[in-house]
Every structure is written in C-alpha cells, then in structure tokens.
Amino acid sequence: MDNPNTPAPESALAWVGLHGTAVRVGEWPVRHFEDSDDFLLSGLAHRFGAYVVESRQRGVSGLDLLRLVRRRSDAAVLLLSAEPLQDFVPGLQSGADMVLGLDAPLEHVAAALAAVERRRGQAQAATGHWTLDRQQLKLVAPDGTEIALTDSDAVILQAFADAxxxxxxxxxxxxxxWGPDGAGMDNALHATVYRLRKRIEKNGRLLSPLQAVARVGYEFRARLQQA
Structure with a gap:
C-alpha cells in the first residue's frame, strides 16, 4: 500500500533505473522504480506526468521501454545513457524527447524536462481552446490558467472571437x-496589444497566440471561444 505522502502518478515523475535517488527533479516529485519490470508491473506505467528512463535495464531494455511508454503517453520523456552519443539517435527514434549522459547533473535533467514542458505548452497553445469570459473579465488558457483582463483587453479579444x-x-x-476618435492612435493600439501579450505570458505558462500581421493588423493564432 502506498504511503499517503507519496505523490499521485499524474503529478509525479517516474524514474526507472538504479541511479534514480533524487526526491525531486525541478518541480517534479519523483517515484523510483529499480528496473523496467518493477515499473511495468506497478500498473502505473502510463499515468505519470513525466519520465526519466535509464538505457540499461534489467528486463525490458530502456529503448523498448521508451517505445512502450510513448504508445500511450505524450508526457515528457528523457533517456539517460552511459553512452549518450551512441544512444542519441536510437533514443529519439524510440520516443525520447532528449538524451543525456547518465552522469548528467540533476540540474541538467531538471532543465531538460522544463525545456520539453515549455515546448509542449507552446504546442498546446497552438492547438487547444482559449476561452474569453467577458462577464468575469478573464481569459482561460488551454491548461486552465486564468488571466485577468482589463476592459480594453476584453474588447480586443472579443474582436478576435467575432472574426x-x-x-x-x-x-x-x-x-x-476608441470609436470615431480612434483614427491616428496606432501607437496607443500597439501599446495596448503589447501589454495584453505580456500579461498573458506573465500569468500563464504558454506563449501568447496574439501576433501582429504585417500591413493587416493582428491575429489570434489559436482557437478562441467565448464562455
């Protein structure tokens, strides 16, 4: 039976291999598995938020384990290898997002995971739904982050939702x-849009989909719906 203080799989990183001794890697609490057999028999294999897999395993090989995980999970996956140059291409082909040396410092592992998560977040911004709530003056990102809006922000986003x-x-x-007085206020518009973009990126983990279009205006490069 699990210790009640053991993190739930969805919020934890699975480290599969004998070198996994860290309690935490960056923002991730760690659950350790001595080898691939221990991991696969746990019944939790496809439920973790991120994975670190060592290439040398007792039982199913590290590369085979990558392929098994990748079939049912799009979570961040790192491969740690004693021979990273040799395993670099096979590791990526098997589903790893990055291949590092087995002796990589823990902060390198944390930074690599953070980089993968950041890229996944950017991809999510491009494909997920953003939701504009005019009544509550907030924008909800695809990952659930709520971003408070000003009245001007809401007016701008409403225009994108209507287009x-x-x-x-x-x-x-x-x-x-600004109504009929808006002509000639290009600089004010640019400043307003700039502040909105920065507010989105400051308060969320995703890049702002709000982008300028040369000689046209602006576009929201993601799906925007209304609450």
Missing part, C-alpha cells in the same frame, strides 16, 4: 477601442 479567421484589421480594433 471568422481570428484575424482583425488594425482599423477595426481602433474603432472598437
């Missing part, structure tokens, strides 16, 4: 923000 292709001409944004 069929989520691309909005500069003139329309000027009109919605």
């Amino acid at each position: 069929p292709d989520q691309r909005v001409p500069r003139e329309l944004l000027l009109q919605r923000l």
Whole structure:
C-alpha cells in the first residue's frame, strides 16, 4: 500500500533505473522504480506526468521501454545513457524527447524536462481552446490558467472571437477601442496589444497566440471561444 505522502502518478515523475535517488527533479516529485519490470508491473506505467528512463535495464531494455511508454503517453520523456552519443539517435527514434549522459547533473535533467514542458505548452497553445469570459473579465488558457483582463483587453479579444479567421484589421480594433476618435492612435493600439501579450505570458505558462500581421493588423493564432 502506498504511503499517503507519496505523490499521485499524474503529478509525479517516474524514474526507472538504479541511479534514480533524487526526491525531486525541478518541480517534479519523483517515484523510483529499480528496473523496467518493477515499473511495468506497478500498473502505473502510463499515468505519470513525466519520465526519466535509464538505457540499461534489467528486463525490458530502456529503448523498448521508451517505445512502450510513448504508445500511450505524450508526457515528457528523457533517456539517460552511459553512452549518450551512441544512444542519441536510437533514443529519439524510440520516443525520447532528449538524451543525456547518465552522469548528467540533476540540474541538467531538471532543465531538460522544463525545456520539453515549455515546448509542449507552446504546442498546446497552438492547438487547444482559449476561452474569453467577458462577464468575469478573464481569459482561460488551454491548461486552465486564468488571466485577468482589463476592459480594453476584453474588447480586443472579443474582436478576435467575432472574426471568422481570428484575424482583425488594425482599423477595426481602433474603432472598437476608441470609436470615431480612434483614427491616428496606432501607437496607443500597439501599446495596448503589447501589454495584453505580456500579461498573458506573465500569468500563464504558454506563449501568447496574439501576433501582429504585417500591413493587416493582428491575429489570434489559436482557437478562441467565448464562455
């Protein structure tokens, strides 16, 4: 029976191999498995939030274990190898996001996992739904992060939500923000959009999908829906 203080698999990193002694890697609490057999027999194999797999295993090989994990999980996976140059290409082909040396410092492992998570977050921003809640003045990112909005922010995002292709001409944004007085306020619009982009990136883990389009205006490069 698990210790009640043992982290749930979904919020933990599985380290499979004899060198896994760390209690935590970066933001991840660690659950250790001595070898691939121990890991696969646990019944938790495809439930973890991230994985570190050592290439040399008793039982199923590290490369085979990567392939098994990757079939049912898109979580971050690192391969640690005593011969990283030799295992680099096979490791990536088997499903690893990165291959490091078995003697890599723990902070390198943490940084590699963080880099993979960051890229996954960016991909999620491009494919997941963002939700605009005008009543509550908030934007909800695909990962559930809630970003507080100003009235001007909400006006801008509403324009993207209303546009069929989520691309909005500069003139329309000027009109919605300042009405008939909006003409000639390009600098103010640029500053307003810039602050919105920074607010999204500061308060969430994803890059802002709000981007400028040369000679047109701006576009929201992700699916934006309304609450």
